[in-house]
Amino acid sequence: xxxxxxxxxxxxxxxxxxxxxxxxxxxxxxxxxxxxxxxxxxxxxxxxxxxxxxxxxxxxxxxxxxxxxxxxxxxxxxxxxxxxxxxxxxxxxxxxxxxxxxxxxxxxxxxxxxxxxxxxxxxxxxxxxxxxxxxxxxxxxxxxxxxxxxxxxxxxxxxxxxxxxxxxxxxxxxxxxxxxxxxxxxxxxxxxxxxxxxxxxxxxxxxxxxxxxxxxxxxxxxxxxxxxxxxxxxxxxxxxxxxxxxxxxxxxxxxxxxxxxxxxxxxxxxxxxxxxxxxxxxxxxxxxxxxxxxxxxxxxxxxxxxxxxxxxxxxxxxxxxxxxxxxxxxxxxxxxxxxxxxxxxxxxxxxxxxxxxxxxxxxxxxxxxxxxxxxxxxxxxxxxxxxxxxxxxxxxxxxxxxxxxxxxxxxxxxxxxxxxxxxxxxxxxxxxxxxxxxxxxxxxxxxxxxxxxxxxxxxxxxxxxxxxxxxxxxxxxxxxxxxxxxxxxxxxxxxxxxxxxxxxxxx
Numbered sequence: 001x002x003x004x005x006x007x008x009x010x011x012x013x014x015x016x017x018x019x020x021x022x023x024x025x026x027x028x029x030x031x032x033x034x035x036x037x038x039x040x041x042x043x044x045x046x047x048x049x050x051x052x053x054x055x056x057x058x059x060x061x062x063x064x065x066x067x068x069x070x071x072x073x074x075x076x077x078x079x080x081x082x083x084x085x086x087x088x089x090x091x092x093x094x095x096x097x098x099x100x101x102x103x104x105x106x107x108x109x110x111x112x113x114x115x116x117x118x119x120x121x122x123x124x125x126x127x128x129x130x131x132x133x134x135x136x137x138x139x140x141x142x143x144x145x146x147x148x149x150x151x152x153x154x155x156x157x158x159x160x161x162x163x164x165x166x167x168x169x170x171x172x173x174x175x176x177x178x179x180x181x182x183x184x185x186x187x188x189x190x191x192x193x194x195x196x197x198x199x200x201x202x203x204x205x206x207x208x209x210x211x212x213x214x215x216x217x218x219x220x221x222x223x224x225x226x227x228x229x230x231x232x233x234x235x236x237x238x239x240x241x242x243x244x245x246x247x248x249x250x251x252x253x254x255x256x257x258x259x260x261x262x263x264x265x266x267x268x269x270x271x272x273x274x275x276x277x278x279x280x281x282x283x284x285x286x287x288x289x290x291x292x293x294x295x296x297x298x299x300x301x302x303x304x305x306x307x308x309x310x311x312x313x314x315x316x317x318x319x320x321x322x323x324x325x326x327x328x329x330x331x332x333x334x335x336x337x338x339x340x341x342x343x344x345x346x347x348x349x350x351x352x353x354x355x356x357x358x359x360x361x362x363x364x365x366x367x368x369x370x371x372x373x374x375x376x377x378x379x380x381x382x383x384x385x386x387x388x389x390x391x392x393x394x395x396x397x398x399x400x401x402x403x404x405x406x407x408x409x410x411x412x413x414x415x416x417x418x419x420x421x422x423x424x425x426x427x428x429x430x431x432x433x434x435x436x437x438x439x440x441x442x443x444x445x446x447x448x449x450x451x452x453x454x455x456x457x458x459x460x461x462x463x464x465x466x467x468x469x470x471x472x473x474x475x476x477x478x479x480x481x482x483x484x485x486x487x488x489x490x491x492x493x494x495x496x497x498x499x500x501x502x503x504x505x506x507x
Contacts, residue, residue, distance in 0.1 A: 010100075013116060017096035020120040021089035024127050027353070028085035032078030034354030035376035038133040039478075042379065042412025045070070045080060047432055054223035056234055056431040056506070057408075061175040062136045075416070081131065084138040088127040091308075094145040096120040099312035101152040102279050103319065111316050114334055118315035119308075121341035122262045125348040126304055132353050133372070136177040137301070143173030143180055144305035148285055151187065152312075155279050160205035167209030171216025178235070179293075179302055184213070186288020190281055197281050234431070234506040243297050251293065254300020259307060260347060261340040266307050269314030276313075285309045358473050367475055375478070378471035379413040382449075382479060386414065387421035389447055389466045389486050402427055402443030406450030406483070407507050414449075429503035442496040448487040450479075459499075460489035 037045065047055050048067040054060055065083035073079040096116035103111020130138050146169030153162040166187075173180025191197045191206075200206045214221075224231060242248050256263050273283040286306040293302050318337065322330045349355055351369070354376060356362035366373040386403060393401065403418070405411035405428040414426035427438045448456055448463070456463045467486040469479045492499060 008110070008113060010097075013100055013113065014093060014097065016113065017093040017116060017120050018089075020096075020117065020124070021092040021127075023124065024089040024092065024131055025085050027128060027349075028078070028081060028131055031353060031355055032081050032085070034077055034132070035373065036379055037077050037080070037376065037413075037416070038135075038372065039375040039407075039409030039412075040135055041077070041080060041133055042416060043408040043431065044134055045075070046412045046415045050432070050436065052223065053219040054227065054231065056227075056230055056434070056504075058136050058231065059175045059178065059220050060223075061139050061172065062134060065139070066134055081134050084134045085131045087138050087142045088131045091142050091145045092120050092123050092127045094142075094149045095123045095308045095312060098145070098149050098152050098308065099315050101149070101156045102276075102282065102313055103316040111312075112319050114330075115312075115315040115319040118265075118318065118334065118337055118341070119312045121338050121345075122265055122311040122315065123308060124341060125260070125262075125344045126258075126307070128345065129348050129352045133376075139176030140173060140180065141305045141308075143169050143176055144183060144285070145169070145308055146172060147183065147187070148282065148309050151285075152279065152282060154200070155281060160200070160203040163200070163203065163205045163209035164212050165209075167212030168216060170209075171213040174213065174217035175220055178231070179298070182289040182292045183285050183306065186284045186292070187281075189288060190284035194281060196277065237506040239297070242299065248297040248299055251298065251300050255303065258301060258304055260344040262307075262311060262344055265314035265318070265337070266310040267314075268317050269310035269312065272313045272317040273309070279313070282309045282313065367473070371477070374475050375409065377473065377475050377477070378479070379409075380417050381472055382410070382469060383413050383417035383421065383423070385467055385469060386447060386449060386486060387418075387423055389488065390421070390423060392466065393445065393488070397445040400441055400444040401447070402439055402445070403447045403449070404428065404443075404451075404489075405433075406430065406448070406505075407478070408433065410450050410479070429500070430505045430507045434500075434504045438496055438500050442492075444491060446489045446492075448489050450483050451485070451487060452483060453485055453487060456487055456489055459493060461491040461493060463487050463489040 043057065044063050044066055047063040048070060051064060051067055052060065055063065065087075066080050069079050069082050073082070096119050099115045099119040100111040103115050126141070130141055147166050150162045150165030150169060153165070154160065170180055170184045173184070191200050250257075259266055270283060270286060273279055286309060289303055289306050318333075322333060350362060351366065352372070354373065356366060390401070401424055403414055403424060403426045405414055405426050408428065408430045411426045411428035411430065411433045414423060418424075418426065425439065427436070427443075428434065446460065447466070449469075453463055453465055464487065465485050466488045469484040469486060471477060471480040
């Protein structure tokens with residue numbers, strides 16, 4: 001069943017998709033400050049003010065883009081999240097253009113606009129969720145979209161030069177989240193396994209693409225070598241924790257949970273790709289990572305960028321099915337599909353976006369069911385409580401006072417909000433904070449947050465509980481439930497240089 005060849009230009013299609021992607025930016029400017037900085041953002045924010053080519057917890061791209069935003073516009077959650085909104089809007093446009101490329105049955109044909117629009121709306125919930133905070137997932141999605149887009153271009157046009165674009169996407173992925181290795185390995189394996197694709201291995205541009213990825217990632221890879229691959233050790237530690245705590249459970253059911261009403265579209269897309277001689281290779285971006293994440297016991301949302309290829313193929317398959325139907329039926333079915341995607345969008349907004357006022361039904365639901373939402377509440381108040389404890393100390397304790405935070409969220413919050421209370425720069429042994437040391441002097445009096453009295457008595461000669469953390473609105477999160485004590489401790493039992501050298505923690 002042949003499709004008519006659309007006469008639309010790439011530019012006009014990109015403009016149309018950009019108008020849909022503008023929803024992401026509109027939502028950002030409407031609610032970008034949300035409930036406040038997320039725990040993870042506080043770490044990214046502090047790393048953004050200490051730029052290097054890598055960090056203990058992740059590659060450098062997210063912190064680098066955050067640094068550009070705050071350097072241009074100042075520090076606020078909305079400003080810091082602006083790169084996330086922009087990048088996700090771009091990813092949404094790329095998703096629609098992927099549908100444009102795989103929609104044709106010949107190199108001259110291009111996908112219909114309805115398929116592009118449906119793909120964009122299918123991606124909208126994912127784009128909004130990934131835009132709500134600035135994390136490496138944002139740039140991970142962009143990297144997958146770039147790699148899928150240029151692979152589709154290679155397959156549609158036969159122009160081997162597009163492999164360089166694929167390599168650029170993988171290189172950007174390495175700078176954002178190392179799990180990009182899964183789609184990259186899957187793509188190479190599929191090229192080698194599929195007889196119709198092996199000829200790419202003989203193309204110099206395929207290897208130029210690999211070289212491009214290596215060159216983009218080289219500064220970070222060199223940083224990893226110089227730091228003894230500490231990020232790999234950190235990820236192994238965190239992964240073991242996640243598996244032990246059951247965070248990796250539900251991987252398979254999460255695929256339905258996170259795709260919601262778009263799941264049938266994704267299944268149709270996967271079947272369509274497997275049946276397509278020309279575009280079968282794109283299925284590797286889903287099948288390979290799906291298997292590898294399952295083997296590695298990855299969390300369900302790690303696979304979400306892979307659905308871009310399936311949504312695009314599913315939308316194209318839908319348009320092919322509708323090609324010979326009546327105009328009214330085509331319009332009706334498209335409307336139903338887009339309505340379903342908007343229902344998904346509404347569900348994501350309800351659950352994952354900071355759109356509610358305290359005390360409303362939506363707020364109460366989020367605070368009960370979403371740890372991420374709880375982790376955006378109360379950081380300025382937390383720092384104010386630490387400052388209040390400092391104010392109870394005698395004057396002779398202040399010259400060698402330190403504030404020790406036992407997790408990166410607390411350390412980041414104290415670094416951000418502490419100066420307004422003239423608090424000393426916090427110290428922490430967690431992730432990249434450890435590299436910044438214990439300060440210009442060996443502390444004698446230490447305010448400890450995120451710890452427990454009995455544990456800290458092993459480290460210090462004396463410790464007392466000075467206050468209990470109270471999060472506004474009675475929120476029960478890590479600070480108020482797991483380690484609410486604010487301690488005053490004195491005199492480390494070991495020399496600071498010796499103890500600090502052995503204190504690297506991961507979180």
